[in-house]
Amino acid sequence: MSQTKVAITIEEGVLAKIDALVRRKVFSNRSRAIQEAVLEKLERLDRNRLAEECAKLDSVFERAMADEGLSEESDAWPKY
Template sequence: MAKAKLAVTMDEQTLAEVDALVRQHKFPNRSQVIELAVREKLDRLSKNRLAEQCALLDPDFEEALAEEGMGEEIDQWPAY
């Protein structure tokens, strides 16, 4: 995937921690640290949105919807 350059401003303590990770060879460079941190945050936010939307669902309605029309089909399914 193509990468784009950007400028980032952060407090000195955070930058010192990023630089320490690079010095300890945990990351090859600052960009890798920041890219991974942003990716992990985006993933977490995405999962939170999914959980919030799932919490809005009505389990009884969803179950009824899933079983709707299964009366005829269920008799044709093989036994487990």
């Protein structure tokens, strides 16, 4: 995947924590630490969005649809 350089402004305390992680070899460099933090946050936001969308579903209706689908398909399943 291609990468692009960007400039960011970051609090000194946060940068000090990142530098400490780099010194401890948790990350190879500042860029890697920040990139992984951003990716983790984006993934968390995606999971939250999925959870919010799932919460909108009608559980009774979804259960009925699942049960209906299972009862129709079970007749066609081979017996072992």
